[in-house]
Amino acid sequence: MNVTQATRLVAEREIRVKLRDRTFLFGTLFFLLIAAAGTILPPLLSGGPESVAVTQEAAGPLRDAGLDVRVVPDDRAAEQAVRDGDTDAAVVAGPTVLAMDEAPDDVVRALSSAPPVRLLDPDAVDPVVAFLVPFVFAFVFFITSQTFGVQIAQSVTEEKQTRIVEILVAAVPVRALLAGKVVAGALLALGQIALIAVVAVIGMRIGDSGGLLTLLAPAIGWFVPFFLLGFVLLAAMWAAAGALVNRQEDIAGVSTPVQLAVMLPFFAVIFLNDNAEAMRVLSYLPFSSPTAMPLRLFTGDAAGWEPFVSLAVLLAAAGAFLVGGARIYEGSLLRTNGRTSLRTAWRERETIG
């Protein structure tokens, strides 16, 4: 049996155990509910067409505009309907539009004649969407790499804590153990995201906001490779952190640098997403590029060659961290007396025969 086969067996076990884990299942279910609720509910809540109270003679153009028209005997009754909350708006003599605290755009539009509009940059993004999308990308990467990263660390520590690691390293190369865990984590993470994405897409169809989907598609296409490499980068760090300690309780103590490597880029992307210069830098830094680059592609700020360069940088970084993480993992995996220092793990690697 070679390293690949061993890796596969290790990954299979990790996935099988995870798929039976209640916390994981409920967590996934929770995210699915949020995705469904987030896409289906807003269009439903925003309700149907605006309702308007008007006298019979002025009702024509409002009906033509598809508004919910309630015919009232006179202007006084129309005003009363708005005050009572029976309708969103009323149209009285003038014509004057009445509403409580917000101008009813659709009613106004039905009564006015707009000049023709020619868009010069028709792809520009709706400001609300432009605000939400960076948040969603950063959030998905943050939550997923955090959750699955911690799980990789826990799984490493569990094997150390139960000492089964001695049997494992006597049977398969240490590299295969590490690779199996990273592969399993990446597959589970991607699987979970894919499931959430499917639910979100269905939700958008139901909620009739499919237009956003076509806008998002290219950014999502790039998000996948960036996500995968970024995940591997962090997973290597998590595995190394898990190998340094002997007890699950101690993982939090050693994983602070990893947590920061996840959290700082998250906040940077959230807060700096309208600063083009900062985003350009972030989209090349390995820890933030998984969210920053797809984002710049979404907003159309990145040139066609840019994602390739950024992806190459990320690939190199992931490779380097994987090698370094593997070295620390090997150097500390069999040290079962208390916490291993990073320096010891790095220098005095046990050359396993």
Added chain:
Amino acid sequence: MTSTLRLDGVDRSFGDRQVLRNVSFEVAAGRMTGFVGANGAGKTTSMRIILGVLAPDAGEVSWGGRKLTRQDRRRFGYMPEERGLYPKMTAREQVTYLGRLHGLDAAAARHSTDALLERVGLGERGDDLLETLSLGNQQRAQIAAALVHDPEVLVLDEPFSGLDPLAVDTVVAVLRERASAGAPVLFSSHQLDVVERLCDDLVIIADGVIRAAGSRRQLRDTYTVPRYELIVATDAGWVRDEPGVTLVELDGARVVFDLPAGADEQSVLHAALARGPVRAFRPVSPSLTEIFREVTQ
């Protein structure tokens, strides 16, 4: 003798502390070799080095005359001193998994697991999560885990600790089976009476140095002064005045005594017969505990 496992001049230190010094011994094919020593003497470190879990600073481990490789070690069965399997998996699942990691295909791993769990008495509890099993049953699962891939060499660190007497018998039977199939079996224990009952060969280690190694009989012959037990019809007190005799124990008509090496025990027997009837006269073999004490002091 081609599959003898051999350690040759193995040294190992942890920091400044040298835990193994020039350790050399053999585990012969088809024989049960007991590995005894006080806590911290170097048993576990030696076994970890055999399994490649630790690297030696110097020296090497060979099997059948060739230096051990990782591929060879996959055919070893290992039971580490500190036990542990995955708490959230069933015994059956993880024994199967370990079988596959050691190179069995899925069907063979399943088949072997089922047979072994039955054999160690876990057949009915095999589908319970490991963490719900009693310690004794977890130990049985651990033994199944070491044997699932039908190993050609067995290295077991304290395989009997934590087992009830019934389980000890089961495990002993399984190990004997493997030994008679031709596998070298090395097991450590601090329960010298168990080792005495089981082993064909013995390796005694103290402070990282091998103090004695060889077959049980050989060791007995080497490490004992001639000792005899004599039972006569009347009081045996006169024996203490025989030439060369050192009295070990005197209890009325029964006496245990040592003679200097090369002395003629028959002269004592003749003296006894001259005084009256002799009920028993026999050489007394020292117990393993006594040999161990003598060798490690």
